[in-house]
Amino acid sequence: MGRQRSRTVTLTDVARLAGVSVATASKALNARDEVAPETRQRVLEAAEELSFQPNVLARGLLTGRTRTIGLLTDELAHRFSIPILLGVENTLANGQMSVLLCDARGDAIRRQHYIRTLIARQVDGFVVLGDSNDLRPSLTRQIPVPVVYVYGESDDPRDLSVLADDEHGARLATEHLVSLGRRQIAHITGPQSYRAARDRVASLRKVLASAGLPLVGGDPLYGEWSQRWGRNATRMLLSTHPEIDAISCGNDQIAAGAAGAVREMGRRVPDDVSIVGYDNWHEFAADCQPPLTTVDLNLQQIGETAVRHLFAALDGQPTSGVVRQPCRLVVRDSTGPRLPHVRDRSSPQVAGTT
Amino acid sequence: MGRQRSRTVTLTDVARLAGVSVATASKALNARDEVAPETRQRVLEAAEELSFQPNVLARGLLTGRTRTIGLLTDELAHRFSIPILLGVENTLANGQMSVLLCDARGDAIRRQHYIRTLIARQVDGFVVLGDSNDLRPSLTRQIPVPVVYVYGESDDPRDLSVLADDEHGARLATEHLVSLGRRQIAHITGPQSYRAARDRVASLRKVLASAGLPLVGGDPLYGEWSQRWGRNATRMLLSTHPEIDAISCGNDQIAAGAAGAVREMGRRVPDDVSIVGYDNWHEFAADCQPPLTTVDLNLQQIGETAVRHLFAALDGQPTSGVVRQPCRLVVRDSTGPRLPHVRDRSSPQVAGTT
DNA sequence: CTGAAAGCGCTTACAG
DNA sequence: CTGAAAGCGCTTACAG
Numbered sequence: 001m002g003r004q005r006s007r008t009v010t011l012t013d014v015a016r017l018a019g020v021s022v023a024t025a026s027k028a029l030n031a032r033d034e035v036a037p038e039t040r041q042r043v044l045e046a047a048e049e050l051s052f053q054p055n056v057l058a059r060g061l062l063t064g065r066t067r068t069i070g071l072l073t074d075e076l077a078h079r080f081s082i083p084i085l086l087g088v089e090n091t092l093a094n095g096q097m098s099v100l101l102c103d104a105r106g107d108a109i110r111r112q113h114y115i116r117t118l119i120a121r122q123v124d125g126f127v128v129l130g131d132s133n134d135l136r137p138s139l140t141r142q143i144p145v146p147v148v149y150v151y152g153e154s155d156d157p158r159d160l161s162v163l164a165d166d167e168h169g170a171r172l173a174t175e176h177l178v179s180l181g182r183r184q185i186a187h188i189t190g191p192q193s194y195r196a197a198r199d200r201v202a203s204l205r206k207v208l209a210s211a212g213l214p215l216v217g218g219d220p221l222y223g224e225w226s227q228r229w230g231r232n233a234t235r236m237l238l239s240t241h242p243e244i245d246a247i248s249c250g251n252d253q254i255a256a257g258a259a260g261a262v263r264e265m266g267r268r269v270p271d272d273v274s275i276v277g278y279d280n281w282h283e284f285a286a287d288c289q290p291p292l293t294t295v296d297l298n299l300q301q302i303g304e305t306a307v308r309h310l311f312a313a314l315d316g317q318p319t320s321g322v323v324r325q326p327c328r329l330v331v332r333d334s335t336g337p338r339l340p341h342v343r344d345r346s347s348p349q350v351a352g353t354t
Numbered sequence: 355m356g357r358q359r360s361r362t363v364t365l366t367d368v369a370r371l372a373g374v375s376v377a378t379a380s381k382a383l384n385a386r387d388e389v390a391p392e393t394r395q396r397v398l399e400a401a402e403e404l405s406f407q408p409n410v411l412a413r414g415l416l417t418g419r420t421r422t423i424g425l426l427t428d429e430l431a432h433r434f435s436i437p438i439l440l441g442v443e444n445t446l447a448n449g450q451m452s453v454l455l456c457d458a459r460g461d462a463i464r465r466q467h468y469i470r471t472l473i474a475r476q477v478d479g480f481v482v483l484g485d486s487n488d489l490r491p492s493l494t495r496q497i498p499v500p501v502v503y504v505y506g507e508s509d510d511p512r513d514l515s516v517l518a519d520d521e522h523g524a525r526l527a528t529e530h531l532v533s534l535g536r537r538q539i540a541h542i543t544g545p546q547s548y549r550a551a552r553d554r555v556a557s558l559r560k561v562l563a564s565a566g567l568p569l570v571g572g573d574p575l576y577g578e579w580s581q582r583w584g585r586n587a588t589r590m591l592l593s594t595h596p597e598i599d600a601i602s603c604g605n606d607q608i609a610a611g612a613a614g615a616v617r618e619m620g621r622r623v624p625d626d627v628s629i630v631g632y633d634n635w636h637e638f639a640a641d642c643q644p645p646l647t648t649v650d651l652n653l654q655q656i657g658e659t660a661v662r663h664l665f666a667a668l669d670g671q672p673t674s675g676v677v678r679q680p681c682r683l684v685v686r687d688s689t690g691p692r693l694p695h696v697r698d699r700s701s702p703q704v705a706g707t708t
Numbered sequence: 709c710t711g712a713a714a715g716c717g718c719t720t721a722c723a724g
Numbered sequence: 725c726t727g728a729a730a731g732c733g734c735t736t737a738c739a740g
Binding site for chain 2: 060071253260
């Protein structure tokens with residue numbers, strides 16, 4: 001580990017080797033054109049030979065910009081955080097910026113501490129990544145540089161928040177079922193306390209209403225984001241409403257549970273009952289039996305969009321309000337056209353073998 | 355977004371307000387005792403009033419230490435990366451250090467670029483997070499500060515690598531099955547190309563041998579890390595080796611698939627066939643039917659351990675070689691003592707309703 | 709106990 | 725085209 005910690009090569013070393021002043025060396029390396037080509041060449045060679053890495057701190061002290069962004073997350077352990085984080089990191093790197101990562105872990109004290117730390121570190125801007133898409137208190141007042149909010153909406157409309165478009169996602173899913181000829185559609189989702197759950201329900205209701213279709217049971221089944229709930233809710237639904245021909249699920253875990261329960265009750269997926277999930281969580285959606293049609297939130301693009309708006313703000317072009325990132329429907333085998341209803345209990349579980 | 359970008363408060367401002375020199379202000383704020391208590395008090399009040407945040411860049415330029423660590427990941431999208439990242443971030447924060455995050459996304463060019471960036475940013479050390487626990491080429495030669503490797507082992511024994519202890523984890527799982535009286539144990543796992551898969555197999559074999567037990571089928575079933583493979587492999591196993599009374603699985607997805615297949619074939623979990631997973635991936639393990647007994651890799655502690663070793667190296671106490679973080683067995687309902695074998699096909703799937 | 713001065717590594721007007 | 729000088733914000737010997 002760091003066995004030979006050699007003295008850092010500095011611009012002075014490069015200048016000396018090239019036989020010029022540090023001022024000239026600086027200009028040569030920064031491609032200013034007030035330098036003779038040969039001089040420039042000599043400096044570049046010297047820098048190369050010494051593996052010179054300009055000290056970013058010194059530069060930052062002068063320019064007042066560190067090319068660093070603070071990423072302040074509420075809860076990085078959240079599954080949604082990672083793809084967004086990836087999008088943020090990637091887009092920042094493309095803009096030659098680095099990201100300081102601070103995970104508050106849902107602790108307000110800790111968050112406050114991190115805000116101070118990041119400011120002391122002279123970050124050029126903040127990305128605040130929420131842990132739910134509910135409204136959250138704005139932090140902008142305490143932060144002297146541009147801030148964008150991602151996945152959780154700031155309660156100050158002068159801030160910019162980049163969110164998943166749940167209205168759009170639920171619409172895609174529901175319209176897909178309707179277009180397949182499904183007429184008896186039920187909805188199983190997570191806790192009603194989640195804005196995501198409520199927003200998707202509202203959108204689903206709107207699509208069903210405009211298609212002149214009922215929501216089976218009248219109301220969605222609110223529960224939890226788990227396979228277990230998906231299974232149990234599906235059993236209840238199928239016993240009380242055997243006419244069901246499609247189930248829209250609030251996430252892929254629920255959908256995976258639902259698919260299992262439908263098969264266990266002797267109905268075919270997708271022929272008898274089509275199932276659509278939400279999230280495109282690969283391990284659940286693609287590995288389900290059958291693989292799930294689902295909605296992808298484009299989380300990485302959400303991160304990317306947020307950073308692009310942050311870049312604009314850094315360039316003096318701040319935006320505010322809410323930007324919603326459109327979703328994408330991923331069609332797999334759990335949805336399909338209606339087929340004649342055949343009760344075939346002989347082989348309730350079909351599955352390929354490798 | 356950053357609506358009022360006020361000029362940053364500097365130590366000079368604080369000194370002026372307190373009516374002292376910047377030198378004295380600096381000493382007062384840094385709790386040097388060569389300052390009169392009243393002076394000190396006045397400076398602290400001034401700093402408080404102005405919400406002074408010392409510019410960390412300037413300090414870093416002087417001291418040569420930035421209190422920043424570069425976290426270079428191979429593939430952050432990897433599920434294992436997140437808990438380790440959390441452990442790293444948390445432990446660094448406890449030591450008043452920050453983390454610059456760079457995800458190479460499996461791209462060597464990109465990794466090289468990030469190494470340069472992090473060095474230019476004067477990080478005090480590196481944490482290199484691998485994407486598999488195979489050997490990997492050491493990067494230490496190019497890096498002038500201490501480096502620790504996590505989750506992937508450096509091929510240079512002079513480096514320090516902190517790894518999951520797969521030998522230990524597989525031993526815990528196997529000994530658990532043996533201690534429950536299981537005598538016909540099979541093993542389903544992922545691709546043989548994974549060192550994790552092979553190491554766990556070796557450990558399992560050792561435990562079985564010393565207990566005088568066979569590995570059912572003679573060899574493990576290598577396949578993929580999916581529920582689908584777990585289901586298919588289990589079906590094959592149960593048809594060719596109906597005597598099986600336990601299945602050890604290479605991860606929780608395989609185990610979840612196995613549990614489903616066992617139930618579908620009319621055997622009880624855990625009474626007839628006990629199943630143990632690996633990873634303690636909550637969404638699969640805890641939400642399985644029944645919830646899975648599994649091995650937790652203590653990933654967060656791996657990150658923590660790595661950072662503690664890095665701190666030691668920063669303090670001039672580098673270590674080298676391999677440190678293995680012990681695992682932890684999490685016992686849930688998928689394993690239990692042997693019960694009289696009862697063929698009961700009438701209710702193959704029992705499940706609680708909410 | 710306090711403060712003037714030097715300096716960390718770099719960039720940028722400004723002379724020459 | 726080149727280089728001496730000032731300065732970014734801070735810390736640390738060193739005088740006083």
